[in-house]
Amino acid sequence: MSQPDMIKELLLAQDQDGKLSEKQVKILEAAVEIFSEKGYAATSTSEIAKKAGVAEGTIFRHYKTKKDLLMSIVTPTLTKVLAPFMARDFVKKVFENDHNSFEDFIRLLIKNRYEFAKKNLPIIKIFLQEIAFHEEIREQYKAIFNEQVKKKFFAIIEHFQEKGEITDLPPTTVIRLSITTVIGHLFTRFIVLPNQDWDDEAEIERTIEYIMKGLRKDER
Incomplete structure (x- = not known):
């Protein structure tokens, strides 16, 4: 998926504190896309997981909450x-x-x-x-x-x-x-x-x- 410049900058910024895994990158990309389309409150972690192609539990291994x-x-x-x-x-x-x-x-x-x-x-x-x-x-x-x-x-x-x-x-x-x-x-x-x-x-x-x-x- 082609990412806007700021999403690339975001991922680089996150990586300054330690290399992101491929799954984390996919989670962030999916979250940005769905949050921007539907808003935070209307988005579920299951939707993000599905879009990222990961199990929902994978999100919570990296992020405690939505x-x-x-x-x-x-x-x-x-x-x-x-x-x-x-x-x-x-x-x-x-x-x-x-x-x-x-x-x-x-x-x-x-x-x-x-x-x-x-x-x-x-x-x-x-x-x-x-x-x-x-x-x-x-x-x-x-x-x-x-x-x-x-x-x-x-x-x-x-x-x-x-x-x-x-x-x-x-x-x-x-x-x-x-x-x-x-x-x-x-x-x-x-x-x-x-x-x-x-x-x-x-x-x-x-x-x-x-x-x-x-x-x-x-x-x-």
Whole structure:
């Protein structure tokens, strides 16, 4: 089975702590595929075992519970795959560019996250579907965001506030409004209505317009 780039990265990340057996690789591949299609709660370990071509007991020899199996996918994705990506690529491309306007920054942010989600959809679907239900995932994500992104995001907001381009709301509020809108767009696009006849370019521009109307400084 051809694996998306992130699944390959995930398996490499897992192997840093010791070589995975062939059966473990098959279990992880099957779990990623079924979790992304059906969600964690609706997936049984028997389904994963059948898809992986192993006995159900084999799963429990490697992972004590279904939750352990989920975390074995999400944890290295966040700490060993997403975190380095955010540090090397995401932050460099999005936060360390010289943006002519806050609108240009938001456009680059949305398009970057859209391409990333599209390229790595199975893992991203699991992350977006499960983050609301698992405190461990939320805490790991918050730690990565605070370490890698928060200060640079604050600096960009304050820069365009000083230029008078966006409203003088607290930077944490601007971040909340911007990120929830971007994540909401991606969640709807790839999870809620993935089969909708999307005009992605037009929808991205509408999302940008929505954010900017809320944040643009009142000239009155």
